[in-house]
């Protein structure tokens with residue numbers, strides 16, 4: 001089973017969608033990126049626990065640099 005996950009920074013856990021958290025340079029942007037990456041890691045873990053054999057993640061917010069690649073579950077492919 002192959003799983004495709006498309007993400008958006010807006011709406012991640014604890015991310016209200018204000019300019020401070022969704023725009024680079026915003027005072028909460030770094031924290032928002034960590035929350036998003038945590039959410040995505042939880043989804044990846046669940047997918048593998050449900051016997052997925054491949055997980056592909058698309059960072060769908062803005063210019064696609066919201067997920068922290070160094071903190072993303074290394075079993076997934078980030079595109």
Ligand SMILES: [Zn+2]
Nearest residue numbers: 008009010061
């Ligand atoms: Zn977005």
